Amino acid sequence: MRSLHTRTPLLHSFPLSRRLGVPVYLKLEALQPTGSFKLRGVGRLCVEAAERGVNHFVSSSGGNAGLAAAHAAEVLGKRATVFVPTSTGELTQQRLRSLGAEVIVIGAEWDDAHAEAVAFAKRHEALLVHPFDHPSLWAGHSTLVDELTEDLDSPPGCVVLSVGGGGLLTGVVHGLRRAGWNHVPVIAMETIGADSLACALDAGALVELPAITSAAKTLGARKVAAEAFSVARAHDVRSVRVSDAQASAAQHAFADDHRILVELSCGAALAAVYTPVVEVAFADSVVVVVCGGAGVTLDSLSNSAGA
Numbered sequence: 001m002r003s004l005h006t007r008t009p010l011l012h013s014f015p016l017s018r019r020l021g022v023p024v025y026l027k028l029e030a031l032q033p034t035g036s037f038k039l040r041g042v043g044r045l046c047v048e049a050a051e052r053g054v055n056h057f058v059s060s061s062g063g064n065a066g067l068a069a070a071h072a073a074e075v076l077g078k079r080a081t082v083f084v085p086t087s088t089g090e091l092t093q094q095r096l097r098s099l100g101a102e103v104i105v106i107g108a109e110w111d112d113a114h115a116e117a118v119a120f121a122k123r124h125e126a127l128l129v130h131p132f133d134h135p136s137l138w139a140g141h142s143t144l145v146d147e148l149t150e151d152l153d154s155p156p157g158c159v160v161l162s163v164g165g166g167g168l169l170t171g172v173v174h175g176l177r178r179a180g181w182n183h184v185p186v187i188a189m190e191t192i193g194a195d196s197l198a199c200a201l202d203a204g205a206l207v208e209l210p211a212i213t214s215a216a217k218t219l220g221a222r223k224v225a226a227e228a229f230s231v232a233r234a235h236d237v238r239s240v241r242v243s244d245a246q247a248s249a250a251q252h253a254f255a256d257d258h259r260i261l262v263e264l265s266c267g268a269a270l271a272a273v274y275t276p277v278v279e280v281a282f283a284d285s286v287v288v289v290v291c292g293g294a295g296v297t298l299d300s301l302s303n304s305a306g307a
């Protein structure tokens with residue numbers, strides 16, 4: 001099957017390895033064509049649909065999933081419609097339009113835009129591209145672990161990633177199982193106020209947050225996917241919350257160390273090694289999934305708090 005994503009480098013980070021005293025590897029998903037790992041899963045979902053004859057992709061994300069869907073449509077010569085809430089910035093809308101997507105601004109929050117997207121996709125017999133809850137997305141995201149098995153001589157001491165709706169987490173855990181790396185712990189990072197997985201694990205049930213109060217909007221799913229909750233309980237997944245300030249400090253330190261800009265949502269994962277959190281202290285090596293994100297500019301980063 002054709003794939004739209006890029007095989008990304010696994011960078012041995014010397015600054016972070018010095019800081020932690022063990023090898024720290026960075027899986028550089030920020031280098032995907034649309035700036036995040038989302039293209040792995042969304043690309044796969046769209047290619048599979050195109051092979052079934054689907055000509056139209058519908059997304060309800062103004063963020064990285066929407067960008068990936070618009071990019072997939074452009075590359076495959078299909079139509080893309082992206083529903084975004086009124087809170088979505090002009091820059092994002094322009095970026096989506098420049099990829100040839102139709103942008104429909106509707107509803108105050110993602111849930112409203114999503115409901116419209118679902119109804120529209122059904123009416124038009126189009127593919128609904130969910131941002132985190134679909135088996136093809138997980139299969140696409142899991143290819144990241146296949147690449148780790150090729151690049152590392154032995155399993156890492158842990159894999160660190162950030163969690164929004166849990167699509168990345170689910171894909172990575174599926175990939176670890178396929179690799180026979182079932183024992184490798186996953187450190188699941190969230191910001192306080194976007195901590196839907198941590199709250200669900202605390203409650204022992206799939207709970208819905210009343211609101212998203214973190215600035216890391218890309219992590220702002222009020223409820224994680226049922227499959228994400230289930231893999232988080234079946235696998236050794238250690239859930240960690242950091243503050244927006246810690247995520248922001250990590251985002252800035254990472255830009256200085258590696259000269260790569262990532263979203264605050266990715267700063268949450270990097271905070272595991274920049275803070276660092278106790279959950280990584282036991283590991284004899286660490287892989288951080290640098291999930292990336294296109295919603296960052298040099299200006300926005302300079303104007304945000306940092307350390």
Ligand SMILES: *Cc1c(COP(=O)(O)O)cnc(C)c1O
Nearest residue numbers: 064163164165166167168292293
């Ligand atoms: C989507 C996204 C996340 C969260 O991924 P989920 O699959 O929703 O858990 C984190 N960081 C970035 C940059 C993203 O695009």
